[in-house]
C-alpha cells in the first residue's frame with residue numbers, strides 16, 4: 245500500500261528551515277532592542293490596523309454583505325465623523341503604546357534585563373504552546389478584573405465611559421479608550437503574562453497577533469467566526485454583562501447574559517407576586533438546570 249507524502253516544498257521541515265535561517269540572520273544583523281521595537285510595531289500594523297482596515301472597508305465595498313452580517317441595526321451604527329474621531333483617539337493610543345514600549349526597552353537595555361528572549365534560534369513548539377496557553381488564561385483574568393474595576397461607579401464616568409461611547413462598536417473602537425484604560429486593560433493584560441514566562445519574542449508576537457485580531461473581531465460589529473463578537477457586542481450595548489473575552493470568568497461570577505437575565509426575571513417575579521426568598525432560589529435553580 246502506498247503512503248501519502250507531501251511534496252518536499254510543502255513539508256514542515258521545508259518551511260521551518262528558511263524561517264529559522266531568516267530569523268537567525270535578523271538576530272545577527274540587528275540589536276535585540278531594535279528587533280523588539282520594530283517587530284512589535286510591525287505586528288501591530290499587520291494584525292491591528294490590517295483587520296481594522298478590512299472590517300471598516302466592508303461597509304463601503306460590499307454594503308449588502310455588510311448589512312446582512314451586522315449584529316446591530318443600521319440606525320445604531322456610528323456616523324463617518326464619529327469613526328474619524330475614533331481614528332484620531334486610536335492613533336494617539338498607538339503613539340502612547342509605542343512610546344511606553346520604547347522607554348521600557350531603553351530601561352531594560354540599561355539594566356541588562358530584557359523582558360523577552362531575543363534568541364537566534366526559533367523556540368520549540370512545546371514552549372510556544374505552553375507560553376501561549378498560560379498567557380491566554382492570565383490575560384483573561386487580568387482583562388476581566390481590570391474591566392470590572394473600570395465599571396466601578398467612581399471610575400466609570402472618568403475613564404471607561406469613553407470606550408462605551410460606541411454602543412454599536414466597530415473594529416477600530418477596540419482601542420478607543422482613555423489613556424489609563426489603554427495601559428491597564430489593553431496593554432498590560434497582553435504584555436505581563438509572556439513577560440512573566442520570559443517568553444521568546446516570537447512567541448510574544450504570535451500571542452499578541454492573536455489578541456489583536458481577537459479584539460478587532462469582537463469589536464467589529466459583525467457576526468463572523470461563529471458570532472465571536474456576540475458577547476462583547478452585547479457588553480457595549482447593555483454594559484453590565486460579559487466583562488471577559490473567553491467567557492469562563494463571566495460564567496464563574498454570574499455576569500454572563502443568561503444568568504443575569506434569569507436573576508432579573510426571578511427578582512421581578514418575586515416583587516410582582518410577593519413570593520419568598522426560598523421560592524426565588526427555587527426559580528433560580530430551575531433556570532440553571534434548564
Ligand SMILES: [Zn+2]
Pocket residue numbers: 407417418463476480
Ligand atoms: Zn470594548
Ligand SMILES: [Zn+2]
Pocket residue numbers: 391395404408479483
Ligand atoms: Zn466595559
